[in-house]
Amino acid sequence: MVLPADDDTRPTGGTRPTCVDRSAGFDRSARVPAALRRAVADGLIGEDRPLAAFVDVQGVRDGVAALHGAFAHVPDVLHTFAAKACALVPVLRLLADAGMGCEAASPGELRLALDAGFAPARIVLDSPAKTRAEIREALALGVALNADNLAELERVADLRPPGCASVLGLRVNPQVGGGTIGPMSTATAHSKFGVALRDPGARERVVEAFARRPWLTRLHAHVGSQGCPLPLIAEGVAALHDLAEEIDARCGRRQVTSLDLGGGLPVNFDGDTVTPTYADYVSALTAVRPAVLDGRYRLVTEFGRSLLAKNGFLAARVEYVKDAGGRRVALTHAGAQVATRTVFMPRAWPLRVSAYGPDGTPKDAPRLRQDVTGPLCFAGDVVAHDRPLPELAEGDLVVLHDAGAYCFSAPWAYNSLPRPGVYGFAFRAGGVGFVTVRPAQTLREVSQESGLAQADALLDGFTDPSRP
Structure with missing residues (x-):
């Protein structure tokens, strides 16, 4: 029998009947x-x-539980779901109910995230081509926002209202190289995403941008997912951590308070076995840069394909x-x-x-x-x-x-x-x-x-x- 769709449109967080799942x-x-x-x-x-x-449905919940379990020892983490992986409101609401935040990469995805019941403070907007109207809306709502480049950062500075509650960050490209699928690799030398850190003078411009803006507190990087091996992903995270330490040292204060570890895990399309696992991901980070997980920086993750595929x-x-x-x-x-x-x-x-x-x-x-x-x-x-x-x-x-x-x-x-x-x-x-x-x-x-x-x-x- 086809069961009737749940017509409960309340935001997540309320008490709901629990279904027995066999x-x-x-x-x-x-x-x-x-x-x-x-x-x-x-x-x-x-x-x-x-x-x-x-x-x-239970498979999705099990995946979320595995993700949270792998990071259980990390003091402060916001796990967000990359909405582009399955931009359907009921699926997003299921994920919100299971304890996820949401990463949106367009105004449409932001609308879906809000309609699905995610609190603005648990949404991250990462669109690489945000208009002024999109930036205004995110800042007015208190949605976290990662500027893709220094020109966008100037827009954010101009549009940021007094008392803005949004966590504001900057996306950088650590240029650590690509995986086996070129179009899915976002940390290559000529990637369209972020500020290319290894280009002449770019790193200094990023550090200076943080030094001049006390409200700029997050760093974001995305190496890629499918086709990208865990050591490459971990190398990108380590580069982000190094930059955060450099910025804090230059500013003489705790300037960077969170790291957004964009990108996800590759998925095994050859069989039913889940590999790599979220525990494997945490182990790879620990092997390369254990300090990333010590609680000094709040972490944000953006897994998508690995939760739903x-x-x-x-x-x-x-x-x-x-x-x-x-x-x-x-x-x-x-x-x-x-x-x-x-x-x-x-x-x-x-x-x-x-x-x-x-x-x-x-x-x-x-x-x-x-x-x-x-x-x-x-x-x-x-x-x-x-x-x-x-x-x-x-x-x-x-x-x-x-x-x-x-x-x-x-x-x-x-x-x-x-x-x-x-x-x-x-x-x-x-x-x-x-x-x-x-x-x-x-x-x-x-x-x-x-x-x-x-x-x-x-x-x-x-x-x-x-x-x-």
Whole structure:
């Protein structure tokens, strides 16, 4: 049965009924088949709904608990969730209820964070191209803000109101190098983010900027996540710590009071094992710079993918199968519109694919090398190339694992495909229960989003007939 969505819109922090969750005895590999079978039975996925997304509620809570546990010995930490990883209000509210803050990288994400119930003091705004209006709003709300560059810092100084409650910081680029995925590496020599610390004169300008502004108390750096090994991430954190010590020494006072350790953990897309863990991350920091964790500086973290990726999956119906060039091709409804990175960078972002029958039970058939493709009208829309899978047939289902981050809330609108429904699931006394996180988009809503109300605007919408 599909459970009704929780209509409680109170900010987090109030008393809520606690649901009994029976998933603790299930490992992740068992949760997915159980949830899929029930989703098929309840009509959440099938011929009329050929694509759907699912969030493991207990898995998310377990991830947050693991994060807090790894840092339990650190005196003062604010763990924020990078909203871009899953920018859905019910998911954000779940994370807030579990004890997370929120990192926003756009005015839209800031709005979502506020609507999800995060207190402004537990939100960090990191957008690299903030307008004056965005800065004013953040400062008026008391949201923490990291300026991306020295020019933005001047704007903040001009717009900062008397008695401003916002914690204000500056993003620096430690230029420690990139990982294995170039576009995901943010601490390279030519990165667009932050003040490039190793450029001539840049470090001195940063130190001077802090010395002239007693209200500037936070340093922020982001090395990257996927494709970045832990030693590289730790090197970036150590560089941030060194700069904070230098600033405090120059100022002759406790100027920097917090360090924002941007970026997250790489995710293992090869299997169900969670590696590296948050404990591994803490160990890497301890090995390189134990003083980061001694409590002198308040820490802020910004994990996203590592909290959600393994706690979500996509299920898609196989619409057709055919052979082309000696290889089987399965045409499904999950392609680049939901797995954009996988389609365009398959080696960097491979997703595991599993085969299920129409009733949601795992397929038990000889394996055949197959391409699993999506519905978009371009040849490269392939989510799995030459993958050995049980032979797929029309009406079967494929599951894309580890899709809980970046796949649900940032669909690509190519071919005007409707966004899939997103459902949260939990194991209760009566079995698997579902709630709607985001309803499936209707075709009418697609048209409305594409200017339906202004359909005649280009024909007779101009007040001056002489205008082209």
